[in-house]
Amino acid sequence: MLRSVKFSTILFALALIVIACDQDKTSSKQTAQTPLANNSTDEITPKLNFPPDTGPLPKFDGDRAMQYTKEIVAYGPRPLGSANHKKVEEYILAHLKSDDVENDVFTADTPDGKFPVHNIVDKFPGTKEGIIVVASHYDTNYPLRNTSYVGANDGASTSALLLEMANQLRGKPNDGYSVWLVWDDAEESIRPDTEIPFEQDALYGIKHLAEKWESDGTLKKVKAFILADMIGDADLDIDRETNSTPWLEDVVYEAASRLGYQSHFFARRIEILDDHLPFLKRGVPSADLIDFSYGYNNVFWHTPQDTVDKLSAKSLEISGSTVLETIRILDKMEPLPPK
Numbered sequence: 001m002l003r004s005v006k007f008s009t010i011l012f013a014l015a016l017i018v019i020a021c022d023q024d025k026t027s028s029k030q031t032a033q034t035p036l037a038n039n040s041t042d043e044i045t046p047k048l049n050f051p052p053d054t055g056p057l058p059k060f061d062g063d064r065a066m067q068y069t070k071e072i073v074a075y076g077p078r079p080l081g082s083a084n085h086k087k088v089e090e091y092i093l094a095h096l097k098s099d100d101v102e103n104d105v106f107t108a109d110t111p112d113g114k115f116p117v118h119n120i121v122d123k124f125p126g127t128k129e130g131i132i133v134v135a136s137h138y139d140t141n142y143p144l145r146n147t148s149y150v151g152a153n154d155g156a157s158t159s160a161l162l163l164e165m166a167n168q169l170r171g172k173p174n175d176g177y178s179v180w181l182v183w184d185d186a187e188e189s190i191r192p193d194t195e196i197p198f199e200q201d202a203l204y205g206i207k208h209l210a211e212k213w214e215s216d217g218t219l220k221k222v223k224a225f226i227l228a229d230m231i232g233d234a235d236l237d238i239d240r241e242t243n244s245t246p247w248l249e250d251v252v253y254e255a256a257s258r259l260g261y262q263s264h265f266f267a268r269r270i271e272i273l274d275d276h277l278p279f280l281k282r283g284v285p286s287a288d289l290i291d292f293s294y295g296y297n298n299v300f301w302h303t304p305q306d307t308v309d310k311l312s313a314k315s316l317e318i319s320g321s322t323v324l325e326t327i328r329i330l331d332k333m334e335p336l337p338p339k
């Protein structure tokens with residue numbers, strides 16, 4: 001994933017969470033903490049008119065998503081430029097053979113040289129004008145490339161989540177928005193954040209895609225950008241990320257509530273720098289779904305302890321179903337709130 005941040009003040013809950021400035025992996029990272037906030041909001045959000053019950057609940061096979069996670073992890077570390085990275089690209093593409101896939105391939109100029117970058121976009125058409133994008137990165141942290149770090153939660157679980165979403169979307173009529181799944185690349189920073197600020201040395205793939213879609217006119221059609229990051233933790237507590245668009249986060253919470261999963265969402269607010277930033281910057285409503293409490297004090301994040309035994313099929317099912325239900329609610333909300 002991403003990068004942690006600064007300060008997030010929870011005015012109403014009198015809670016203060018301090019995520020210490022960005023450090024990478026082994027350095028101390030985080031202080032915290034507080035009474036947990038509830039879902040009360042301190043942002044001004046438009047009043048949302050949620051549609052009535054949207055019919056049969058979405059299906060998402062958490063066991064199959066877990067199997068995909070294990071298969072991705074089995075390749076070993078997959079940092080940018082590595083043979084394993086290439087294998088995982090091919091693994092993802094092999095699952096999308098019958099789909100309409102856009103390959104966004106380019107060369108990134110990084111502090112450690114030039115690297116091939118490959119964003120994969122899998123497109124499922126709908127009959128409504130507009131696109132909902134669901135994204136996750138698949139590379140592993142580059143500074144940890146010579147360790148056993150495999151990013152089971154950070155990258156593999158969410159790449160697997162998208163593969164299972166594709167299974168659920170494939171071949172079914174869709175009278176809502178088009179859904180585009182994006183496996184973005186080169187998300188992780190090349191140098192530790194203590195050397196170069198995260199925003200300048202990370203998110204290479206998603207920045208490129210946002211720029212490309214801005215210049216070719218695609219971006220105007222994107223109604224929402226939903227990012228999945230580190231959402232396979234067996235102890236699932238998805239944070240309310242404060243850079244995200246408040247009304248879209250509210251839709252996610254509504255979706256989780258309809259599935260009975262709301263207790264896994266938004267007990268805490270934090271600010272995260274992540275793949276949603278290039279879309280947010282361009283005015284696309286965006287939500288970063290991330291559980292940044294991976295082990296006590298987030299100790300498994302960016303360490304070789306980020307392994308599949310910390311994850312659960314149930315958490316993948318909760319996350320995947322909630323994203324699918326979010327899309328179904330968005331399909332029926334007329335009109336969507338202004339950006």
Ligand SMILES: [Zn+2]
Pocket residue numbers: 001002141154188302
């Ligand atoms: Zn990461």
